[in-house]
Amino acid sequence: TIETIAIIGAGLTGAMAAHALRAQGYAGRLHLIGDESRQAYDRTTLSKAVLMGEPPEPPAIMDTSWYASAHVDVQLGRRVSCLDVASRQIQFESGAPLAYDRLLLATGARARRVAISGCELEGIHTLRDRADSLALRQALQPGQSLVIVGGGLIGCEVATTARKASVNVTILEAGDELLLRVLGHQTGAWCRAELERLGVQVERNAQASCFEGEERVRAVVCADGRKVAADLVLVSIGADPADELARAAGIACARGVLVDATGASSCPRVFAAGDVAAWPLRGGGQRSLETYLNSQAQAEAAASAMLGKPVPALQVPTSWTEIAGHRIQMIGNAEGPGEIVLRGEAQTGQPLVLFRLFDGCVEAATAINAAKEFSVATRLVGARVPVSAGQLQDAGLNLRDLLKAKPQ
Ligand code: NAD
Numbered sequence: 001t002i003e004t005i006a007i008i009g010a011g012l013t014g015a016m017a018a019h020a021l022r023a024q025g026y027a028g029r030l031h032l033i034g035d036e037s038r039q040a041y042d043r044t045t046l047s048k049a050v051l052m053g054e055p056p057e058p059p060a061i062m063d064t065s066w067y068a069s070a071h072v073d074v075q076l077g078r079r080v081s082c083l084d085v086a087s088r089q090i091q092f093e094s095g096a097p098l099a100y101d102r103l104l105l106a107t108g109a110r111a112r113r114v115a116i117s118g119c120e121l122e123g124i125h126t127l128r129d130r131a132d133s134l135a136l137r138q139a140l141q142p143g144q145s146l147v148i149v150g151g152g153l154i155g156c157e158v159a160t161t162a163r164k165a166s167v168n169v170t171i172l173e174a175g176d177e178l179l180l181r182v183l184g185h186q187t188g189a190w191c192r193a194e195l196e197r198l199g200v201q202v203e204r205n206a207q208a209s210c211f212e213g214e215e216r217v218r219a220v221v222c223a224d225g226r227k228v229a230a231d232l233v234l235v236s237i238g239a240d241p242a243d244e245l246a247r248a249a250g251i252a253c254a255r256g257v258l259v260d261a262t263g264a265s266s267c268p269r270v271f272a273a274g275d276v277a278a279w280p281l282r283g284g285g286q287r288s289l290e291t292y293l294n295s296q297a298q299a300e301a302a303a304s305a306m307l308g309k310p311v312p313a314l315q316v317p318t319s320w321t322e323i324a325g326h327r328i329q330m331i332g333n334a335e336g337p338g339e340i341v342l343r344g345e346a347q348t349g350q351p352l353v354l355f356r357l358f359d360g361c362v363e364a365a366t367a368i369n370a371a372k373e374f375s376v377a378t379r380l381v382g383a384r385v386p387v388s389a390g391q392l393q394d395a396g397l398n399l400r401d402l403l404k405a406k407p408q
Pocket residue numbers: 047109114149150151152153154155157172173174175178179180181182206207208235236237238239289290291292319320321322
């Protein structure tokens with residue numbers, strides 16, 4: 001029998017897993033342990049609304065009253081120092097160890113840092129948690145110059161927010177286009193043009209090589225000699241899974257805890273979900289998906305598996321972003337084999353949905369300000385029904401009708 005379940009990491013994944021365990025009827029002891037001092041909140045707001053101060057605090061994932069009513073023992077501001085998987089115990093920096101029957105690792109990821117000269121100077125920020133967002137908000141003053149190192153999701157979202165606050169923004173992106181990891185070349189280039197229209201200066205193939213300044217940062221210098229003056233710097237060059245507890249315990253990891261499609265790790269009774277988990281993908285391979293929606297789905301799957309009712313949930317990456325005033329939603333890998341088909345470009349001059357069509361099926365879709373079309377696109381990706389480029393482009397055809405075809 002399962003008497004005690006411990007969840008390490010009290011963010012979105014930890015809270016959603018606790019919720020799923022109770023919803024699925026688990027009535028035993030449930031410990032939710034986190035090193036932040038707050039109950040789970042919505043991190044997706046930290047680079048957008050909360051960075052503007054509207055609202056000043058990120059919304060909570062679960063009402064504060066829920067944890068007590070569901071008899072979840074929430075231990076905040078507590079760091080786990082070590083897992084003893086042989087004796088099935090969690091050890092803390094201080095205090096008695098905690099024994100478990102099932103353990104979920106939901107420790108998330110950390111902002112990657114640059115180890116270049118000057119990186120210790122004042123005025124250099126990263127953005128991952130509430131405190132980071134509040135500190136950056138305070139530092140953003142109209143008329144100042146913000147240099148953003150890394151033109152990915154955080155970089156482009158913060159650039160948008162900072163322009164709204166009348167801050168001068170330069171993005172230094174090491175790659176040859178913005179947003180390549182998540183959106184691919186075509187949408188990346190479109191976002192760049194939109195950001196430039198807002199007055200954002202974008203420098204591509206720009207690898208930061210050092211920060212200049214006395215105590216405070218004054219400029220960022222690139223490997224090719226380009227130099228940009230800065231009052232303030234944001235380093236947003238990706239995230240690294242916080243998998244060190246698992247690695248130290250001998251659990252198999254490769255950029256995240258390696259799990260199967262139910263969240264089970266290489267170690268009996270230990271599971272992982274969310275950004276810390278390298279989870280198997282529907283199209284093969286496995287990695288940390290780094291998205292809100294996939295973390296939610298993984299929390300549900302891991303909860304079922306911990307209760308002995310495994311439901312394999314191969315993942316398809318799914319997320320959304322808001323850049324230069326546009327809401328962009330994406331499912332699947334934007335780049336890969338096959339052809340890119342645009343739907344809805346003609347009238348408005350901007351693509352509404354970009355499909356990646358491979359082997360006669362929709363493999364991936366990116367929707368720009370097209371929420372309704374995206375929900376159908378999501379179903380097309382899931383259903384794997386045969387479609388043609390002509391059908392996807394046909395404005396007179398209702399995309400929903402394509403779902404009636406038989407799956408391949
Ligand atoms: P990212 O991977 O989206 O982007 C990092 C960017 O930095 C890439 O474009 C990369 O080419 C560039 N880069 C890497 N090294 C560089 C260097 N030395 N100099 C210049 N550029 C460099 O990562 P992020 O934007 O830092 O976001 C961190 C995490 O937060 C990710 O897990 C991301 O998924 C998540 N996040 C998601 C959303 C969303 O889904 N809307 C929004 C914000 C953050």
